[in-house]
Amino acid sequence: MTNGCGGHKYPNPLPDWKKVFVSREEFLKMLSLVLGGVIGAVATIPGVAFMLNYLFVPKKIEWVNVGPIEKFKEHETVEVGFHDPNTLPWDGVSGHRSAWLRRLPDDKFTAFATNCTHLGCPVRWESKADLFLCPCHGGVYYSNGDVAAGPPPQPLHQYPVRIVDGDVQLKVTPVLIES
Amino acid sequence: MMELLKKLGAWLEERTGLYEPIMHMLTHLVPPGSKWYYVFGTAIMTSFIIQVITGIALSTLYVPSAGQAYMTVQYITHEAPFGNLLRAIHYFGASAMILFVGCHAIRTYVMGAFKYPRELNWLTGVALLFLTVAMGFTGQVLRWDQNSVWTIAVGAEQALRAPFIGPYAAQILLSGTSVGSATLSHFFACHVFIFPAILILAIVLHVYLVLHHGISEPPVVGELVDPKTYKTKYEAMLKKEGKPFWPDAAWRDIVFSTLVVIGVVICAVAFGPPQVDRPPDPSLVNAQPKPDWYLLWYFALLALLPHAAEDWVILGFPIFIVLGMLSAPFISNKGERSPKRRPWAMAIVIFVITFVGALTVAGVTEPWTPNFEAKALTPEIIGAKSGPIFDGAQTFDTKGCLFCHTISGHGGQRGPDLTDVGKRLTHEQLTIRIVNGGYNMPAYAGNISAKELADLTTFLESRK
Missing domain, CATH: 1.20.5 (Single alpha-helices involved in coiled-coils or other helix-helix interfaces)
Incomplete structure (x- = not known):
């Protein structure tokens, strides 16, 4: 050769x-x-x-409806589903998203992203224990989103919430690209 | 008849001139000692060819659309004739490729084959190793099930930790702001066009370099590599005792590759393709993403790290591995090649194998994962049907203690086994621990009533 x-x-x-x-x-x-x-x-x-x-497409940050205010009970955290405004028409079920919504006294709400702040796995709400648990590496959060135990470096990411005409709305920010 | 074929051959050779260089390549001289240790390269090549063929076949039914890919994978797996087998062969072919890339890298490192003049053989080999893993990872994502969408989320979250470029790196991984059609299409393009193209170019370069420098001779203790004399000595050795690759050495490659192909097909028939998880709907939160077997060790590493070290490891470890592997031929490209005289190199190999092996075992068992399916404690285990001990046991269950702690075989592995905690800790110590929590345990102060706490400690004290 x-x-x-x-x-x-x-x-x-x-x-x-x-x-x-x-x-x-x-x-x-x-x-x-x-x-x-x-x-x-x-x-x-x-x-x-x-x-x-x-990288050049402007990001759509929109408010989405997740249900009428009376659907939610005080001091309860429930899963709410919605469609991501930043998806394409052929996204199918992969355009679905969900958030953990907690109703506080005085018509206040907090909405948590389902992504664990450790590595993004979906956290589950365990209502009896009053804790969020992450299946991947055992991260634990309190009901207010603060880190209770395990590897997460930050509290759960929150979506801004507002009430319009009796409906609860979330502002869907792109959780996966915001540190 | 033979006469006619010979004439045809001669005619073709006169017009193409291909026979001459092909035979030159096939019969290049190889060192006499290159025996069974030298078969991994062709085993990788063989598995790669299987991947190309099965991959092309799969692409004739697979649709890379976020809304439909899952359906097409289901169809290929459960309805299309041969689809189940084809997916399984593609999976075990990929596994074989990764396995033998690992063996090949270890073999060439142990035998010091990366030293002068084969530094670039090693560097292209390292590139091929990472490309192979990248092919595996992008292929796993193409299954487009629940595991895929969350795996990408996990990847994006890691990319996000990079300083300054984090958000851009995450966007490039996602091909946008969140998991969706663009993500899948980009992964598809990478898996079937971009990475294979680079892979094939790198293979051509790698094989060219192997032929150009000749196969490294088995190392002999005390025979040092000296860049000034190595080539002359090597050429002289080949002239004296070299054997033509075809057929003196090639038969071993072919025999081993045959075993690989049989092994892949047997595994494919026996185990079938990897299970397709639930649909790729990110609003289904009961998901537990996990990489395929060859990245489980890294998954485990991220779980077992001290939390404070995480940022450093997530960012630094991949860079460290790449730079570490790339620097090998520059740290020492001459001197001893024999593993017997390179104790540090052997220590590194043994350490890497043990490290990856142990972490893979941990990744399979996942002791750090809360056990969401933990079975409730039975009255026999509790030892009471009412009263504070019984109530405490119920609290132990409802407050989620059972997810992480085992009592008499029921529960999770994340926290200490509490079957006989009453022997170790006093009432006071138990209370302090529950109220204040710890490194991996939540502080229950705000989540538990005074009565629940009292019952719970009574119950735990009774565990002896």
């Missing part, structure tokens, strides 16, 4: 930049290299830009 071409002495494939406008050969080397670069750029840049298009 070695020395397949019998130790030929090759000319330098790269142009001698000092002579590109003097020597025909050096100019042709430069021309071909530059045009090759142009072809490469034209072929790849639009494709790569397209593949990263989501």
